Amino acid sequence: MREGLLSGGRQKKCGLMTKAEIIAQTLRVMKLNDEPDYHTIAVAELQRKLPESMEIKTCEDFRHLNVECCDTCHNFYPHYEMRVIQLPDGSPAWVCDSVEWAVYPERVTG
Numbered sequence: 001m002r003e004g005l006l007s008g009g010r011q012k013k014c015g016l017m018t019k020a021e022i023i024a025q026t027l028r029v030m031k032l033n034d035e036p037d038y039h040t041i042a043v044a045e046l047q048r049k050l051p052e053s054m055e056i057k058t059c060e061d062f063r064h065l066n067v068e069c070c071d072t073c074h075n076f077y078p079h080y081e082m083r084v085i086q087l088p089d090g091s092p093a094w095v096c097d098s099v100e101w102a103v104y105p106e107r108v109t110g
Contacts, residue, residue, distance in 0.1 A: 016055040022046070022094055026078050045079035050094065056084070057093035062102060070096040 017025070023046045032038055050056065059069050073081035073096035084092050085100055093103075101108045 015060050017058055019050040022050055030078055031076055042079040049084055051092050059095050059099045062099045065102040067098045067102040070098050073097055
């Protein structure tokens with residue numbers, strides 16, 4: 001698995017990842033609220049959103065689009081702000097708003 005950088009120079013696994021890898025990585029980098037149930041809520045939401053039994057592309061796979069990832073999506077509320085999109089080839093990708101809009105510009109709102 002390739003290594004990349006999140007904002008602030010922190011390391012992040014990048015590229016194709018499994019559901020379990022995405023959940024583990026997300027929990028390591030997100031700024032968890034001090035509420036005891038917040039971790040459980042985040043894990044449940046990620047479990048619900050992410051597809052099973054396949055490798056999932058991540059924002060790092062779209063660096064060639066020269067898009068700066070959304071700090072809020074990645075680090076504060078990824079379980080709500082990140083999303084799985086279906087790419088034109090049918091494969092899934094776990095991406096922030098900036099990358100989704102680069103892949104599908106017609107989805108930009110406002």
